[in-house]
Amino acid sequence: MSKTTIAIAISVIATAALTTVAFAHGHRGPHGFGHGNGGPMCQNLTTVQHVLDNCKDDDFVRLQGKLTKQLSHDKYEFVDNTGKTIIVELDDDENWSHIGKGELIDICGKVDKDPFEVSIDVKNARKAIK
Numbered sequence: 565m566s567k568t569t570i571a572i573a574i575s576v577i578a579t580a581a582l583t584t585v586a587f588a589h590g591h592r593g594p595h596g597f598g599h600g601n602g603g604p605m606c607q608n609l610t611t612v613q614h615v616l617d618n619c620k621d622d623d624f625v626r627l628q629g630k631l632t633k634q635l636s637h638d639k640y641e642f643v644d645n646t647g648k649t650i651i652v653e654l655d656d657d658e659n660w661s662h663i664g665k666g667e668l669i670d671i672c673g674k675v676d677k678d679p680f681e682v683s684i685d686v687k688n689a690r691k692a693i694k
Contacts, residue, residue: 606672606688612648615684621677625684628692631665642671642684651683660689668692 606626615625629644635651642652652671654660663669670692673684
């Protein structure tokens with residue numbers, strides 16, 4: 565085996581091991597809820613109003629609330645406990661079957677702010693811990 569082949573093999577094995585550890589701890593990529601996963605954290609709970617008034621494009625936020633209605637195949641209305649709503653996008657490449665309409669959930673996502681709309685690109689979602 566050449567040095568290049570060995571280096572590639574080691575890289576693939578290391579990546580697979582890190583991915584396995586991340587999934588075992590409930591993390592779905594670098595933008596999860598937990599700690600120690602190496603990416604931006606969604607630890608501090610905020611409100612929809614705070615997102616609308618203060619957050620910039622690409623900020624990571626954590627919100628708690630409910631999906632109230634489906635707006636398109638991957639966009640939903642989300643309402644927090646203040647009654648304020650925001651559009652959230654659940655990428656159809658992910659499996660979101662563990663959350664449902666009307667359930668209290670925590671979401672971690674990236675703010676998508678343009679001149680006409682503010683929405684959240686959801687990276688992770690889980691049932692809220694009461």
